[in-house]
Amino acid sequence: DTAVSQTPKYLVTQMGNDKSIKCEQNLGHDTMYWYKQDSKKFLKIMFSYNNKELIINETVPNRFSPKSPDKAHLNLHINSLELGDSAVYFCASSQESSGGLGELFFGEGSRLTVL
Amino acid sequence: AQSVAQPEDQVNVAEGNPLTVKCTYSVSGNPYLFWYVQYPNRGLQFLLKYITGDNLVKGSYGFEAEFNKSQTSFHLKKPSALVSDSALYFCAVRGQTGANNLFFGTGTRLTVIP
Numbered sequence: 001d002t003a004v005s006q007t008p009k010y011l012v013t014q015m016g017n018d019k020s021i022k023c024e025q026n027l028g029h030d031t032m033y034w035y036k037q038d039s040k041k042f043l044k045i046m047f048s049y050n051n052k053e054l055i056i057n058e059t060v061p062n063r064f065s066p067k068s069p070d071k072a073h074l075n076l077h078i079n080s081l082e083l084g085d086s087a088v089y090f091c092a093s094s095q096e097s098s099g100g101l102g103e104l105f106f107g108e109g110s111r112l113t114v115l
Numbered sequence: 116a117q118s119v120a121q122p123e124d125q126v127n128v129a130e131g132n133p134l135t136v137k138c139t140y141s142v143s144g145n146p147y148l149f150w151y152v153q154y155p156n157r158g159l160q161f162l163l164k165y166i167t168g169d170n171l172v173k174g175s176y177g178f179e180a181e182f183n184k185s186q187t188s189f190h191l192k193k194p195s196a197l198v199s200d201s202a203l204y205f206c207a208v209r210g211q212t213g214a215n216n217l218f219f220g221t222g223t224r225l226t227v228i229p
Contacts, residue, residue, distance in 0.1 A: 004158075033216060041153075041203060043219040050119055056216050057119055103149060106158035 003027050006091045006107040013081060014115055020077045021110045023091030031055070032074035033092040033104065034066060043090070047073055050096060081114045088112070119206045121220035126137075128196045129228050136191040136223045138206030147209035148189040149217060150180055154202045162204075163180040165189060176200070196227045 006024045013019055025032060032051070033056075034046040048056035049104045063079040078085060088111045092104040119140045128134045140146050146168055151159040163174025171181045180191045189203060203224050207217040 034168040041222050043159075043222075045203065045216040045218075048216050058126055092159075104159075106151075106162070108158045109156075 004091055004093055004105050004107040006089075008110060008112050009048070009108065010111050010113075012113045012115065015081055017081050018077070018079045019081060019112070020075055021089055021091075021112075022073070023107060024073050024074045025093040025097075025105070026072065027090075027093055027101075028072075029093040029095045029105070029106060030071055031094050031096045032071070032100040033060040033075065033094075033107075034076050035092060037090060037109070040107065046087060046089075047074075047076075078112075081112075083114050086112055086114045116148075117208045117218055119148075119194050119208045119218065119220040121206055121223045124221070125226070127226045127228060130198055131195050132198070133223065134193050134196040134227070136204050136206075136225060138189045138191065138220060139187050140189060140206075140208050141187065143206055146182075146187075146189075148180075148182065149207040149209075150174065150178070150189075150191050151205045151207060151219075152202045153205065153222075154177075159205065159208050162191070163166075196225075198227045198229050201225055201227045 006023045032052045034047045037043050049068045052068045065077045067075045090109050090111045091107040094102045094104045128153050149164045150162040153159050163172050165172045165182045173179045203222050206220040
């Protein structure tokens with residue numbers, strides 16, 4: 001079983017469209033994240049949720065909206081896509097309660113290409 | 116604020132030779148440090164972490180890292196490189212004061228030459 005799974009793996013779309021990426025973890029972790037990896041492989045945190053509560057919301061355009069229906073899922077919705085949104089988006093999870101400091105487990109990534 | 120720096124974009128090493136991938140950190144408070152590896156078109160895989168205790172940390176695939184407080188470094192090492200170790204390596208530091216995300220370095224591409 002895949003620990004952190006993201007869908008779709010590849011997404012090609014036109015500028016101005018709205019798209020969503022889904023993420024699910026079956027590790028029983030209480031915290032989930034979205035990271036963005038740009039073309040130079042630089043990784044930057046976007047959002048973090050702990051038990052469905054938004055913990056971290058870095059400087060990300062309002063067009064990006066995370067949704068956590070339960071602690072095993074964290075979806076990313078992007079409105080009005082722009083060329084600069086092209087990147088690989090990684091979902092991750094970790095267990096933070098009971099002392100925390102756990103490592104993050106990453107999904108395989110979703111490569112978004114905006115034309 | 117916390118950050119990590121990986122001074123080398125690229126490291127080349129011959130198969131069978133020891134390898135080192137460098138990382139230095141800057142944190143206020145105790146450093147919680149991690150190494151991850153990324154193979155092409157894959158997600159990041161956890162290798163090892165330093166939280167407290169012994170300065171030499173052993174991890175997956177024969178990798179280890181040495182925490183050096185005086186030099187604020189956390190270099191990744193392996194005694195004998197394999198061609199299959201060729202990948203992108205990221206050093207990372209935990210956020211402080213309740214923030215639970217990782218701040219990543221810019222990555223070092225390791226190429227092991229047969």
